[in-house]
């Protein structure tokens with residue numbers, strides 16, 4: 001049988017995807033409607049939109065946890081079929097094992113994927129060092145700050161060398177300074193890993209500071225309102241880029257679009 005997957009297929013494709021939830025009482029919620037998106041290999045995209053519009057739903061469709069009601073989602077040219085080991089996730093809540101030390105938490109991924117102990121722990125030590133936690137390798141999550149726990153989460157994710165990284169409000173529980181540091185750290189890790197990122201956030205400035213393109217969704221049922229190219233140079237330092245003239249222009253332009261969708265009932 002020939003392999004019909006095109007070599008140049010985008011990392012992620014949504015083709016006219018709709019997603020509808022049926023409640024036990026039979027009522028339907030349409031979370032996404034006729035949504036199309038392409039994310040290139042190595043591209044960083046951010047998704048913004050009003051609360052409850054369907055941003056997280058897009059991520060669940062990429063993971064295969066949800067199936068589209070209509071349309072198709074493809075990864076590297078192939079229709080999504082179940083959990084894909086090429087995908088890594090970082091969510092708002094920490095996905096760390098509280099009873100395991102930092103090092104054990106970071107080694108868990110490779111061990112789970114079948115690596116030998118020496119290899120898994122060698123790699124984990126390297127990643128713990130890369131995220132600046134070498135002195136905390138034997139600490140437990142409750143002994144760490146929120147920012148440090150996020151670093152553990154990044155090490156846990158990047159150690160698996162994901163080709164696709166899905167992030168759902170990963171830094172929203174952090175204070176402003178820590179959040180900025182984590183954004184820079186993520187950009188640095190991503191520039192070395194060369195995977196594709198889909199980053200869901202409420203924070204428009206965070207989206208602009210980090211992404212190559214920002215997808216603006218409408219209020220529910222979410223459909224694509226507009227896509228913005230973020231033509232700011234890289235490498236970026238997120239705390240500094242906010243003062244760039246072009247950054248301010250983009251913020252103003254995208255916010256004008258987003259404001260129309262954010263209603264206070």
Ligand SMILES: Nc1ncnc2c1ncn2[C@@H]1O[C@H](COP(=O)(O)OP(=O)(O)OP(=O)(O)O)[C@@H](O)[C@H]1O
Nearest residue numbers: 021022029030031050051052053054055056057058
């Ligand atoms: N499994 C589900 N069953 C029923 N309804 C769901 C389910 N998952 C999501 N929804 C509904 O679909 C809509 C979109 O949810 P989603 O979490 O994707 O929005 P969001 O834009 O990420 O929200 P927020 O910005 O508040 O995080 C919401 O109205 C939500 O209640």
